[in-house]
Amino acid sequence: MRPIVLGKPVVDGLRVTIPIDPGSATRWFRQNVFRVQYSGLESLDPVDDAILVVPALGTVLTLAYACGVPVQVERVDGAYAVTAQKLADTFGRLYPHFLSRGFELRGERVGTPGPDPERSDPALLLYSGGADSTSSLIEHSDDVRALLTVWGADVHSADKALWERLLRTVRTGELTAGRRLVVARSNLQDLIDGPALSRYHAHGFDSASWWGAVQHGLALTSLAVPVAVALGLPRVLIASSDMAGTPVPWGSMPIIEDEVRWSGGRAENDQPELSRTEKITRVIAPYLHDGGRLALAVCYQPSRGPSGLNCGRCEKCVQTTTQLLLGGVDPREVGMPTSPQTFAVAKKALTRGEWHGDDSHRTIWRSLQADVPPTLTGVCAIPLFRDYLEWLRHAKIVISSDGAExxxxxxxxxxxxxxxxxxxxxxxxxxxxxxxxxxxxxxxx
Ligand SMILES: [Zn+2]
Missing domain, CATH: 1.10.287 (Helix Hairpins)
Structure with a gap:
């Protein structure tokens, strides 16, 4: 197998480019240069090449594990190199059809691994504006010294209008305004052929995509490492995903991000002990009940709405709306569009199996039904919401599996x-x- 070769990082101000020779993995690459443009930092001068190569590594490593292809770099941080090797085993266990035994990271090791940081040390938080990262920000409000928002992850790198809406919300939000905001615009989803990989591995991921099931946790935390080094922060936090206690493998789990280390710090999968419902009802709702104000951006649909950040009609939006209601929060106050039409769409989709998902989706909906209180009070007593919740309590929910039709x-x-x-x-x-x-x-x- 010919290795994937990452060239020497080229730095131009806050822009880093890394040429890539895809080697034996050519068929899975759409571009041959990794790019990231940071903003919100003074300089990347103090950051060594061995760290600047980490974001490109975080993007190609999972592909190399799947294909059993070695990766070659000139120099790499020694602690991160250990991470790369350990995660080959982790991904090999999560996805037994991966050829991760053929993986090897070649190149000079640089840097001295230090002790792990303390739980209260200052941190950089990957922040998307969604419920999970908002919950992390509320809990770690004192430790989080900077936010990193990635353009090219939830928002496509070409969608300028949506990106500017999200950025405006982050810059003006009560919880986020005044904090240091670093933006990374990167081709981390365009570099490799995610749609082709999702199709090729369709049986291994159930209904998920390559980005969701494999790539995103390691790619995003690795993109954050040069920022943490430039700011002198020893911790990178990424909010946990809710898999509802099911054994469904996912691209962001404590066994992945908790292993990401560099000389001087480590990443942490944050709040894995809380479900998404608990993050909303036990962390976000109390913040709002105490007078806090928020705008959430939870939706992944390209048609999120003419001016908002959420469509209000997709499974993610309706699930969030339900969780907010169970926390006693009016969803409209945090930017979730709700109307008789959105609930009509939800009822139809939820009972006719129009939404597909794995066991974690089915488990989450079952527990939301069980959480609807016998007596609806407060915001839940508003007729629009009461009708929906009373319907939900006894509805026969059908989340179709990928094998349907x-x-x-x-x-x-x-x-x-x-x-x-x-x-x-x-x-x-x-x-x-x-x-x-x-x-x-x-x-x-
Ligand atoms: Zn939506």
Whole structure:
């Protein structure tokens, strides 16, 4: 196997580019240069090449584990190199069909691993504006010295309008304004062919994508490492995902991010002991009941709404709306659109199996139904919400598995794959319209 070769990082102000020779993994690469443009830092001068290469490594390592391809760099931080090797075993256990035994990281090791930081040491928090990272920010408000928001993760790197809406919300939000905000704009999702990998590994990930099931935790924490070093912060926090206690493998878990180390610090998967419902009802709701104000950005749909950050109609939005109501919070106060129409869409989708997901989705909906109190008071007594919650309490929820309607599903997956390959070649305005149309046509898939 010819290795994936990462060239020497080229630094131009706060922009880092790393040329890549994909070696034997050529078929999975869409571009041959890794790029990240940071803003909100004074300088990257104090950051060694051995650290600057870490974001590119975090993006290609999971691909190298899957293909069993070595990765070669000139110099790499010694502690991060140990991480890379350990995670080959971790991903090999999570996804037994990965060829991770063939993985090897070649290159000079630099730096001296230090002791792990204390739990109260200053931290950098990966912040998306969603419920999970908001809960982390409330809990670690005193320790978090800077926020890192990534353009190219939840928001596509070409969607300037949505990105500016999100950034405006972060800059003006009561919880976030006045904090140091670092932005990283990167091609971490465009560099490798996520749609092709999702399709190739479809049986291994159930209904998830390569980005969700494999790539995002290691890629995002690795993107944060040069920022933590530049700011002298020994901890990087990434909010945990809620897998509802099921054994479904996911691309962000304590066994992944807690292993990410560099000489001088480590990453932490934050609040893994709390479910998403608990983060909303036990952390976010009390903050709001105490007079705090928030705008949440939880939605991943390209058609999030004409001016807001959430569509209000997708499974993620409706789940969040339900969790907020159970916490006694009016969802409209945090930017969740709710109306008779949004609940009508939800009732139809939830009972007809139009939303697909793995066991964690089914478990979460079952526990939300069980959490609806016998007597609805406060915000839950508002007629719009009361009607929905009374319906939810006894509804027969159907979250379809990926195996439902196999022929239709296969055709739609193939169409999505072809669309994903063709769309990047189209002008963004046209691409966005096509994506919105595809979401409407394939709603539930
Ligand atoms: Zn949504």
């Amino acid at each position: 196999p022929l239709t599903r296969l055709m739609i997956k193939n169409a999505q794959y072809l669309g994903g390959r063709l769309l990047p070649w189209l002008p963004f305005r046209f691409r966005k319209r096509c994506t919105q149309l595809a979401v409407r046509l394939t709603r539930g898939y």
